Amino acid sequence: MTTSTRPLHLAAELAPGSGRADPGPHTAARTVALARLAEAAALDFLTHDDSFAGPGLDALAVLARVAPETRSVGLVPTVTTTHTEPFHVQAAVATLDWVSRGRAGWRIAVSPTGAEARLLGRRPAPPAAELWQEAGEVAEVSRKLWDSWEDDAEIRDVATGRFVDRRKLHHVDFQGATFSVKGPSIVPRPPQGNPVTVVDATRPAARDTAAHHADVALIRATSAEEAAALRAELRRGARAHGRDPGQLRVLLSLTVDLDAYEGGPGALAELIAGWHGGGAVDGFHLVPAVPERDLERFAAGTVPRLRDRGLFRTAYEGTTLRDHLGLARPLSQYATTGAGA
Amino acid sequence: MSTATGRKQIHLAAHFPGVNSTTVWADPRSGSQIDFSSFEHLARTAERGLFDFFFLAEGLRLREHAGRIHDLDVVGRPESITVLNALAAVTDRLGLAATVNATFNEPYELARRLSSLDHLSAGRAAWNVVTSSDAFTGENFRRGGYLDRADRYTRAAEFLGTVRELWDSWTPDGEPGPFAHSGPQFRIEGEFPVPRSPQGQPVVIQAGDSAEGREFAASAADVIFTRHSTLEAGREFYADVKGRLARYGRAPGDLKIMPGVTYVLGDTDADAQERAAEIRRQQVSPQNAILALEQVWGRDLSGYDPDGPLPDVDPDPDSTLVQGRVRVADPVAVARRWRALSEEKGLSIRQTVIESGSRQSFVGSPATVAAALEEFVAADAADGFILVPRLTPGGLDAFVDRVVPLLQERGVFRTEYAGTTLRSHLGLPEPVWKGGTP
Numbered sequence: 001m002t003t004s005t006r007p008l009h010l011a012a013e014l015a016p017g018s019g020r021a022d023p024g025p026h027t028a029a030r031t032v033a034l035a036r037l038a039e040a041a042a043l044d045f046l047t048h049d050d051s052f053a054g055p056g057l058d059a060l061a062v063l064a065r066v067a068p069e070t071r072s073v074g075l076v077p078t079v080t081t082t083h084t085e086p087f088h089v090q091a092a093v094a095t096l097d098w099v100s101r102g103r104a105g106w107r108i109a110v111s112p113t114g115a116e117a118r119l120l121g122r123r124p125a126p127p128a129a130e131l132w133q134e135a136g137e138v139a140e141v142s143r144k145l146w147d148s149w150e151d152d153a154e155i156r157d158v159a160t161g162r163f164v165d166r167r168k169l170h171h172v173d174f175q176g177a178t179f180s181v182k183g184p185s186i187v188p189r190p191p192q193g194n195p196v197t198v199v200d201a202t203r204p205a206a207r208d209t210a211a212h213h214a215d216v217a218l219i220r221a222t223s224a225e226e227a228a229a230l231r232a233e234l235r236r237g238a239r240a241h242g243r244d245p246g247q248l249r250v251l252l253s254l255t256v257d258l259d260a261y262e263g264g265p266g267a268l269a270e271l272i273a274g275w276h277g278g279g280a281v282d283g284f285h286l287v288p289a290v291p292e293r294d295l296e297r298f299a300a301g302t303v304p305r306l307r308d309r310g311l312f313r314t315a316y317e318g319t320t321l322r323d324h325l326g327l328a329r330p331l332s333q334y335a336t337t338g339a340g341a
Numbered sequence: 342m343s344t345a346t347g348r349k350q351i352h353l354a355a356h357f358p359g360v361n362s363t364t365v366w367a368d369p370r371s372g373s374q375i376d377f378s379s380f381e382h383l384a385r386t387a388e389r390g391l392f393d394f395f396f397l398a399e400g401l402r403l404r405e406h407a408g409r410i411h412d413l414d415v416v417g418r419p420e421s422i423t424v425l426n427a428l429a430a431v432t433d434r435l436g437l438a439a440t441v442n443a444t445f446n447e448p449y450e451l452a453r454r455l456s457s458l459d460h461l462s463a464g465r466a467a468w469n470v471v472t473s474s475d476a477f478t479g480e481n482f483r484r485g486g487y488l489d490r491a492d493r494y495t496r497a498a499e500f501l502g503t504v505r506e507l508w509d510s511w512t513p514d515g516e517p518g519p520f521a522h523s524g525p526q527f528r529i530e531g532e533f534p535v536p537r538s539p540q541g542q543p544v545v546i547q548a549g550d551s552a553e554g555r556e557f558a559a560s561a562a563d564v565i566f567t568r569h570s571t572l573e574a575g576r577e578f579y580a581d582v583k584g585r586l587a588r589y590g591r592a593p594g595d596l597k598i599m600p601g602v603t604y605v606l607g608d609t610d611a612d613a614q615e616r617a618a619e620i621r622r623q624q625v626s627p628q629n630a631i632l633a634l635e636q637v638w639g640r641d642l643s644g645y646d647p648d649g650p651l652p653d654v655d656p657d658p659d660s661t662l663v664q665g666r667v668r669v670a671d672p673v674a675v676a677r678r679w680r681a682l683s684e685e686k687g688l689s690i691r692q693t694v695i696e697s698g699s700r701q702s703f704v705g706s707p708a709t710v711a712a713a714l715e716e717f718v719a720a721d722a723a724d725g726f727i728l729v730p731r732l733t734p735g736g737l738d739a740f741v742d743r744v745v746p747l748l749q750e751r752g753v754f755r756t757e758y759a760g761t762t763l764r765s766h767l768g769l770p771e772p773v774w775k776g777g778t779p
């Protein structure tokens with residue numbers, strides 16, 4: 001299964017360690033500058049970590065603020081599912097997709113601690129396995145709600161006075177273990193159909209949810225063999241859930257301090273080329289120790305070397321995050337092909 | 342607030358055209374209700390006109406009629422706070438107001454989101470606190486479909502108080518501190534993750550009309566968004582609400598009253614009147630006329646001819662036909678009025694709905710409208726207006742190009758932004774920091 005011609009995907013984290021970056025008046029300008037740097041290097045997407053435990057601004061808000069000041073790079077905030085409302089969460093992610101014209105994703109996270117539970121006061125923190133089970137249900141209902149408007153639901157038919165064709169709007173009637181949602185969404189179907197779902201599958205508790213629901217799974221490994229094994233496990237899981245493993249990208253999260261990294265940006269390019277060429281992963285998610293410094297060095301020193309080898313795009317070929325990732329735009333699960341009209 | 346000219350200053354806000362029959366989607370100039378470019382165009386236009394703020398409404402369940410999704414008006418809209426964060430990138434001074442429900446949210450999360458917006462916009466965030474609590478909407482949420490109507494403001498008041506405690510948990514000097522709130526609605530504790538935002542306290546708007554709603558606004562809001570858009574009703578409402586302020590140690594200027602108003606401009610008054618009549622016909626399509634009738638009668642009247650006479654049957658007072666919108670308060674009385682009107686003037690169903698429906702608030706040449714707006718504010722019927730255009734995205738252009746300059750000439754509207762924050766535009770006092778003792 002070696003596929004050395006498989007496209008290489010590169011992503012980077014903007015707020016490593018959730019909000020260690022100063023949450024204040026400079027956040028917008030600083031994040032826009034970083035995003036433009038990544039965009040100049042034609043990276044697939046940027047993640048922005050978040051947790052209720054803070055400190056930091058709401059990640060989805062920060063990336064919405066960045067959206068109009070960038071054109072191509074994907075924007076993937078962390079969004080938690082434990083103490084939030086699934087209906088609000090999916091509406092916010094869909095809206096990020098609208099304001100970025102098809103560049104949104106979300107990295108699903110859970111709130112495992114008692115301290116987080118006490119901030120919200122809605123219920124105690126459930127055990128890890130239940131947290132991820134629920135996160136999976138939130139991913140599932142989000143897809144249903146994004147699909148609850150078929151793409152051509154808006155008709156503006158002056159003759160009959162109808163703005164929408166209501167046969168193309170669907171109640172989702174979702175019944176989960178801890179919540180239920182009637183639907184449809186209040187937001188029309190976003191540009192990508194379904195914004196990109198990212199799951200950090202580092203923890204075993206999150207792995208089945210990643211295999212079931214993620215478009216992009218993030219893993220950590222200390223050797224190419226370990227990475228390849230994890231990727232294979234995730235793809236097997238995806239197949240077991242009835243999915244096409246070809247629609248799952250597995251990216252290795254790599255914490256890098258390019259000041260201390262032996263051999264610097266060039267050596268990092270070697271590692272990326274080697275692991276990717278060997279089929280261990282579909283790409284890399286760079287977690288910089290110091291975003292300003294490390295992203296700059298990555299863009300200036302690592303990316304050009306990967307391009308020299310013909311491994312990484314020199315410019316964006318599409319406009320949406322799904323385009324960058326080579327993922328198909330899904331048809332609404334409620335679409336009745338051929339029927340209606 | 343008044344200037345050296347002694348004239349009371351007008352505050353202006355722009356409402357994004359809503360999911361109701363005011364918005365004329367069938368007009369060929371009507372653009373997307375969802376593309377970011379429409380929001381950008383309207384917000385930039387409002388900022389060009391030096392408006393105080395840009396306003397987004399919210400509805401957490403698509404409206405239904407007779408068990409089916411209502412399809413005659415605009416349906417669907419983006420989530421407000423996310424759009425406003427994006428608009429913060431393409432505007433500089435304009436206030437950014439999001440309507441967010443106090444029943445189906447939690448204080449910690451919302452305080453964090455609003456504080457984030459205030460940081461990312463450098464002090465331009467506002468929250469319109471609404472309290473819809475019906476079971477129909479509740480079906481989309483974890484907490485489910487309930488909150489006794491009587492409790493909607495109990496929760497909203499404690500919600501807002503708690504949010505403000507969180508915002509005040511950082512000192513004005515930037516020191517974080519713990520918070521702990523324990524009340525009937527919320528028991529929460531920890532540390533708020535966001536430093537005090539540029540406005541200290543984002544601006545709070547209230548939209549609700551009951552006695553409880555007014556009292557809540559008098560005790561805690563900076564702005565009221567009201568439906569009282571006629572001179573007489575406006576003055577009565579204004580006096581009532583301002584009269585409630587002293588009880589809370591607040592001055593009349595601490596709470597701005599801004600009715601939502603529509604407008605039709607023309608080169609002459611006659612021209613504007615003609616256009617206004619045409620717009621009413623566009624807003625009340627034959628299908629919308631039957632729908633308006635059903636909303637009053639609470640019955641399926643789809644068999645009736647919009648160009649024929651009104652039904653003989655009486656309204657069903659216990660009807661659940663209409664879901665997700667405010668119900669007609671006294672349907673029997675409304676039906677009686679409509680019948681009388683129809684008989685007196687010989688009007689069909691559609692003509693009756695057009696005739697009895699709300700007219701555009703301000704109709705006339707730019708000079709006439711500017712004069713009327715000034716008179717309205719000078720007469721203490723309002724402190725300003727939330728303008729509701731009927732067209733997306735160009736519906737505000739003519740107002741900004743033709744009416745704003747006249748208001749400026751009259752000395753009743755700013756000629757430049759004096760400050761950078763929404764609080765400064767509204768002339769609201771600096772919030773007093775109440776933190777320090779959890």
Ligand SMILES: Cc1cc2nc3c(=O)[nH]c(=O)nc-3n(C[C@H](O)[C@H](O)[C@H](O)COP(=O)(O)O)c2cc1C
Pocket residue numbers: 397398399400401440442470471472473474548549550551552553554555566567568601
């Ligand atoms: C001018 C105005 C605008 C309103 N806009 C909204 C809105 O956008 N979303 C919403 O859920 N409720 C909205 N409401 C409803 C109110 O928040 C409130 O729930 C309702 O009026 C019931 O409260 P009341 O009994 O005090 O009037 C609006 C009310 C008024 C008067």
